[in-house]
Amino acid sequence: MNITVAGATGVIGTRLSENIRQSGHQVTAASLSLGVDTITGKGLDAALAGTEVIIDVTNAASFGDSAALDFFRASTRNLLAAASEAGVRHYLALSVVGTPRLVESDYFRAKMVQENLIRASKRPYTILRSTQFYEFISGLIDTGADGDVFRLPPAFMKPVAAGDVAALLTELATGAPLDGIAEISGPEQFGIDEIARIYLAANEDERQVVTDPSASYFGVELTDDALLPGAGARVATEKLSDWLYQSMGE
Template identity: 50%
Template sequence: MKIVVIGGTGLIGSNVVKRLRDNGHEVVAASPGTGVNTLTGAGLANALKGAQVVVDVSNSPSFEDQAVMEFFQTSGRNLLAAEVEAGVEHHVALSVVGTDRLPDSGYFRAKVAQEKLIKASKVPYTILRATQFFEFVEGIVKSGADGDAIRLSPALIQPIASDDVAAAIADLAAGAPLNGTTEVAGPDHFPLDELARKFLASRGDQREVIADVHARYFGSELDDRSLVASDHPRIGPTRFQNWLSRASA
């Protein structure tokens, strides 16, 4: 089966490409660096020729509100139109758990817009919503920097290893379209401030982490449902402490 992975050279995409190739599929790793640009449409038609499945794990280079909305809307429209033209049978997209629960975040509003485009398209689809990656915890900690301390919400988060997300995407890409949304999450729930303390301790960073219920997470205040999966998600096997140990080593 020919599968095109949009964003196929990034953190998730390169992992998905390897998994699918190891399983015997013909895989195209598509990105601006390989001559495929979903914003301009350059290279799309040629990349999608003969493809049965398209996996979209691309991400906006800017998280500024207007820029990220323009990226997901323009990229989504161009990609889905090209898929219709090419006769693609299954569109698989990576989204984020909590997308529809955090309307104050420009990034999450843009992901909602992307999901709406996918659902309105003629292409059969599967949307996988994932919780935040372990690899992004450092960025979350930096976002909460307040002088010499870190100020973060104590709301629950259910982070996951990017490798486990890639495994879920590869499985979905090889299967039939769900024409719906499914979720994948890590095995453990943590208060966000506690997660930050664990991360900082692994780095020998002694900065204080302050729990603040009003601390915003990329523009939004959180509650205990904001960043955790709904009932019965797929659960990745990698625990945060084990990932931290490997990352530190």
């Protein structure tokens, strides 16, 4: 099977491309650094020539203002048009758990636009919504920086290892399109403030976390369950403690 990965050099894309190769399928890696620009469309036709499945794991460089919306609107339209021209039989995209509940945020509104464009395209598709990656916990903590402390909400999340997300994307890519949405989460539930304390302690960082229910998450205030997946979500296996142990040894 010929599979194109758009966003192939990112956190998910690198793992995904390797998984696909190890599964015995042919991978075309597409990213800006490899000469494929999903915003302008440059290189897309060549990247999708002969492709049966495209996996869109692209992401906006900026999460604020209108930058994310501009990115996902242009990128998704170009990818869908190129997929149609190439006769791609399955459009698979990575999104975020909680997206419909968080559209007050610029970033999540942009992800909702991406999802809607895919659904409206009439192409066979699958959308995988994931919870936050362990690999992005540091960046999440930094959003709450306030002087010498971090102000973070106690809203619940079930973070997941990027490797587990890449594995499920590989599985979905080699199966029939769902024409719907799947979800994946990690096996454990934490408050955002709690996971920040765990992560900082593991890194011997003595800065304090202040629990602040009004602290925003990418520009939106959270209810306790806004970031939690539905009952039918795939539950990944790697625990936070195992991931921390491995990442500390790298």
